[in-house]
Structure formats: C-alpha cells, structure tokens
Amino acid sequence: MIALSLAEIAAVVGGQTYDIPDPAVQVTGPVVRDSREVEPGSLFVAFAGEHVDGHDFAEAVVAAGAVAVLASRPVGVPAIVVADVQAALGALARHVVERLGATLVALTGSAGKTSTKDLIAQVLRSKAPTVFTPGSFNNEIGLPLTALSATEDTRFLVLEMGARGIGHISYLTNLTPPRIGLVLNVGTAHIGEFGGREQIAQAKGELVESLPSAEAGGVAVLNADDPLVRAMASRTKARVILFGESGEADVRAENVRLTDAGQPAFRLHTPSGCSDVTMRLYGEHHVSNALAAAAVAHELGMSADEIALALSEAGTLSRWRMEVTERPDGVTVVNDAYNANPESMRAALRALAAMGQGRRTWAVLGQMAELGDEALAEHDAVGRLAVRLNVSKLVAVGGREASWLQLGAYNEGSWGEESVHVSDAQAAVDLLRSELRPGDVVLVKASRSVGLERVAQALLDGGAEGEVAAR
Structure with missing residues (x-):
C-alpha cells in the first residue's frame, strides 16, 4: 500500500x-x-x-x-x-485509488473472468507496473484488499468483479471506480440465485453504468458475439469498443485454429494494425478471452505487435484453471477444477477433444452448483456433449447432479463402459489408476464445492499408489 x-x-x-x-x-x-x-x-x-x-x-x-x-x-x-470493518476497508481502498492516479480496469462476466484478468495483467505488465486480482479475489473484501496492494509506481490496476445479485457490482465500482469496464459474457453461472439470464445481464451491466463519460475517458469493452452484452452499449455514457469474432468487432480474430497440442492461434486485428498470435493456453475458448485483453491493451496505447507478443507469451497464473501437466508415463492431466458452470464446462470439454486427437480422453466431471431449476437440463446437456465430442470415457463423480451427467451421456448413446457414475473423489482416483495408460488425457472439472482438484493432485502426486488427500 x-x-x-x-x-x-x-x-x-x-x-x-x-x-x-x-x-x-x-x-x-x-x-x-x-x-x-x-x-x-x-x-x-x-x-x-x-x-x-x-x-x-x-x-x-x-x-x-x-x-x-x-x-x-x-x-x-x-x-x-x-x-463496520468491511465498510472501513472499502473507504480506505477508495481513498488509496483516488490518491494513486493509476488507470483502473474492471471486468466481469459469467465465465472466463479469472483467465481473462490474468491475460490482461500479463499484457499490461509488459508495458508498465500492474497490480491485479489474485485468483478469484473478486468480492467486497477481496477487491479492496487487492486495490490496497497497489504502490506509488502502479500504473494499471486490473480488478475482477463478481456478483451474486443485483447491486453487487455497483457496490464494488463505488469502492474502486474504473475508467475501463469490460463485460465478457452473460451465461448461466449462479442462475439459481439470479433467477434468469436477463437478471444476470442486469447485474453485469452495472459495471458499464458506473463508467465515466466518453469525454472523461470512460471506455466500455463489450463482447460483440454476445447479444446480451452488446445491448449494454445503451446503458453507458462511455465510449464503446467491441471485441469478438464478428466482422463488426473493433478487435477481432481471423483464421482461428488450434495447434496439434490444442493451443489456439489466430490473426489479431485491432484498429491500429494486425499481428499473429499463438497462445500457450489450451482451448479455443481462450480466443475470446485474448480478444478482450487485446481490446483493453489497445485502449491503453499498445500496438498490435506488442499485444500479440504478450498474448503469445502469457501463461496460467491462477491455480486449477486448465493446468496441463504431463506425467513421466505420458498421461496428461488437465486440472480445471477450480469452478464450473455450463459455459466453462462446454469449453473445457471442447479443449479436451482438441488435445486428445489420436489419444484416449477422460472427462472426470462433478456437480455444477447454483443452477436452480436449470440443474437437471444443464447436467444432462453436458453429459450428452461429452458423447458428441467422442470423449472416450466420462466419469461422473458425486451425488444426484453427477448421476444426471451420466444419464445424459447414456441417453446420447454412451453405453457399456463409456460412462460411469462413481460416489466420490477416491472412487474416481481408484478407477483412473487401474485403467489409465500412457498417452491418455484426463480432464478434471466441477464446481469448487466438490473439491475435484484432489483427484488431479492425487493422479500427479501418487502415481498408482496413495489416497486422495482430505480437504
């Protein structure tokens, strides 16, 4: 501080x-x-x-x-x-950011917030000292603590903002008023708490409503490919810049493809020029995240070549988000177990399919929490998608919601031993240890409350022996 x-x-x-x-x-x-x-x-x-x-x-x-x-x-x-200690912490954060004079960049969205925040931070810190939210430290306590970690030389402050209801993001933007606000997408994460996607859009749009006017330097960075996000342009006084694969986007990607390892590559187009990007991250979903980061960086004066180089060098900063590790025996473990919602689950399965060309693939999946009345349909749909993507074996871990994953796979045509429902993390590890062979790719993903990161860690730490560590 x-x-x-x-x-x-x-x-x-x-x-x-x-x-x-x-x-x-x-x-x-x-x-x-x-x-x-x-x-x-x-x-x-x-x-x-x-x-x-x-x-x-x-x-x-x-x-x-x-x-x-x-x-x-x-x-x-x-x-x-x-x-009130929380209110006092917020007041101190507001005072410090006003004293700093750093450019505040805030972002929100239903999926991809943390990965995109990490990309923005890595791109911007190649230009100037940058402080950013650690992990998912994105609530009314974590956000002011992050802001207070800035020092006199901080030029950019990148803050992830989460919401579990209407008014949450307004509260956060009052603590740390951003000049640039980015909205990634409106999906179904926490839909059980919000009540519907329209309510989620209302909450996420509070970010662009908080921005200063275009004349005062405010910039709203919006996803051109998401209609609910694009419609937020009418809710802000700030200048709007669009990112996405749409031809109308100001910052867009062309010739999107995946390398043999499943890493995205594309031609980046910005208003100031074009350049080629080949990412170190895994999965095509990172293209949208990279475009969002590129749009922010463009607004802060970076050239297309500078942005492309930084994106191509960026890695994973936050734990358990598409962490890819190859064991000595050739088994690849993809630990994406920090959290899960329908959008991120679909993205992870597609990444697994891309990484597994010519190899056996395993999807070890658990509950997606806080989906309310949509829970059955969404778990069923994820199970069906695993079959459509030709995932070699689905291992559904846990209780009722996991059984819905396995049932979706079964109804899509996954019979015999192509899908299985196991009771807990230890049962999943026991199954994997008995059946994995060199060259296999294993994706592990569920909501944070399930704790499936223990499965990934057991596969990496224990080889063919040992037990799942207690949480």
Whole structure:
C-alpha cells in the first residue's frame, strides 16, 4: 500500500485510535486479513467470522510486525476501531485509488473472468507496473484488499468483479471506480440465485453504468458475439469498443485454429494494425478471452505487435484453471477444477477433444452448483456433449447432479463402459489408476464445492499408489 499514517487512516475510515503511542507512525506494508500474511509495517484487518474471530489474533500480529489492527473493538494493542470493518476497508481502498492516479480496469462476466484478468495483467505488465486480482479475489473484501496492494509506481490496476445479485457490482465500482469496464459474457453461472439470464445481464451491466463519460475517458469493452452484452452499449455514457469474432468487432480474430497440442492461434486485428498470435493456453475458448485483453491493451496505447507478443507469451497464473501437466508415463492431466458452470464446462470439454486427437480422453466431471431449476437440463446437456465430442470415457463423480451427467451421456448413446457414475473423489482416483495408460488425457472439472482438484493432485502426486488427500 502507499504509505499512510495511522492518523490519516483513522480520518479516512472515521475510526478512533486506541493504544497508539504515535499516530504519525506509517503503514508501509501490506493490508491483510490473514494473520499468516503479516509483514513488518502491515495493517491487519480483523473480521469476526462464523468460526474464527480476527480480533483474537491482534496481539500475535502486532508481535509479528503489524503496525496496528483495524478492528470493531479495542484489542489491547494499537488499533483503529470502527463500527463496520468491511465498510472501513472499502473507504480506505477508495481513498488509496483516488490518491494513486493509476488507470483502473474492471471486468466481469459469467465465465472466463479469472483467465481473462490474468491475460490482461500479463499484457499490461509488459508495458508498465500492474497490480491485479489474485485468483478469484473478486468480492467486497477481496477487491479492496487487492486495490490496497497497489504502490506509488502502479500504473494499471486490473480488478475482477463478481456478483451474486443485483447491486453487487455497483457496490464494488463505488469502492474502486474504473475508467475501463469490460463485460465478457452473460451465461448461466449462479442462475439459481439470479433467477434468469436477463437478471444476470442486469447485474453485469452495472459495471458499464458506473463508467465515466466518453469525454472523461470512460471506455466500455463489450463482447460483440454476445447479444446480451452488446445491448449494454445503451446503458453507458462511455465510449464503446467491441471485441469478438464478428466482422463488426473493433478487435477481432481471423483464421482461428488450434495447434496439434490444442493451443489456439489466430490473426489479431485491432484498429491500429494486425499481428499473429499463438497462445500457450489450451482451448479455443481462450480466443475470446485474448480478444478482450487485446481490446483493453489497445485502449491503453499498445500496438498490435506488442499485444500479440504478450498474448503469445502469457501463461496460467491462477491455480486449477486448465493446468496441463504431463506425467513421466505420458498421461496428461488437465486440472480445471477450480469452478464450473455450463459455459466453462462446454469449453473445457471442447479443449479436451482438441488435445486428445489420436489419444484416449477422460472427462472426470462433478456437480455444477447454483443452477436452480436449470440443474437437471444443464447436467444432462453436458453429459450428452461429452458423447458428441467422442470423449472416450466420462466419469461422473458425486451425488444426484453427477448421476444426471451420466444419464445424459447414456441417453446420447454412451453405453457399456463409456460412462460411469462413481460416489466420490477416491472412487474416481481408484478407477483412473487401474485403467489409465500412457498417452491418455484426463480432464478434471466441477464446481469448487466438490473439491475435484484432489483427484488431479492425487493422479500427479501418487502415481498408482496413495489416497486422495482430505480437504
């Protein structure tokens, strides 16, 4: 964080200081909520959770070097006490980003947010110091913590914004007002909570509504290939730039193809020129993500050649998102188990099919959560798609929703041993260890709550032995 004194912070958040001998002492380290991340000069944010109360760690974090604690009650060590710790954290983030003068880029969408955020960050940091959301740290706590990690030399701040209801993104944009806002897509992730795709579009569009006018430099980057996103142009005062494979897109891809390894390649077209891209990531779905990143980079002054080079060099930054690892015996494990929704599940299956040309392919899939009334139809459709893509074997892992995956495959014509339903991660690992052979490609994917990353890790760590680690 930029250096601020405890007195300044208390004034910004409307707090009272307790047990602080010298209010002029500065916070020079990171702002953290995890006591294990405390460094000398840190500010520790004490949240009272359902199972753990951060206030209980106050003495320990100060002993470890924290300058003070942002708390909701006095804790016997230097503290700034506020009525609402979350609101105070947000107010501090707003103050810091206003002081920074960095360009804020915010993005949202139903699928691909984290992968696209990682691409944008890698492209922009090839140009200037860039801070970006770690993993999926995209909520009302993670977002301000990310913003507070920026320093005086930060030029670009790239923030992923998630939403589980109307008003969530408006809240986040109020904490960290973006100049450039990117909407990737409107799909069915969390549709059970929102109630429908129109409601999801309403929530995602809050991002472009928050942008400054075109005259003030606001830019809305919208997906030309998604009608619900493209329609958001009418909801913003900002200048609109379109990306996609549509001929009407300002930033578009031509001659899209996959290499023999399943990595996308294409000709990138921007308003400032054209250049060829061959990505290190896997799956054709990354073309849209790359175009979104290219549109943002173009708006920030990068040439087509600079963008293409950075995209071609970009890798995977966040865990369990199409992580591709080849074992010594030639089995390839694709760990995409961080999360799943119908759109990302279809993209991952198509990537598996592309990677598996001439090889046996395994799709180890689990529940897609929060689909509400659409759950049966969506799981059935994914099972059917696995068959249509000629996946060699579908392993559906878990309870009712997994049985729907297997039933969809069966009804599409996957009989005999082409699909199977197993009870849990350990059963999946036991099956795979007994049947995998050199050259096979294994995709592992489900919603985060299922914990199928344990299957991928067991296949990589244990070879033919061992058990799935407990969560």
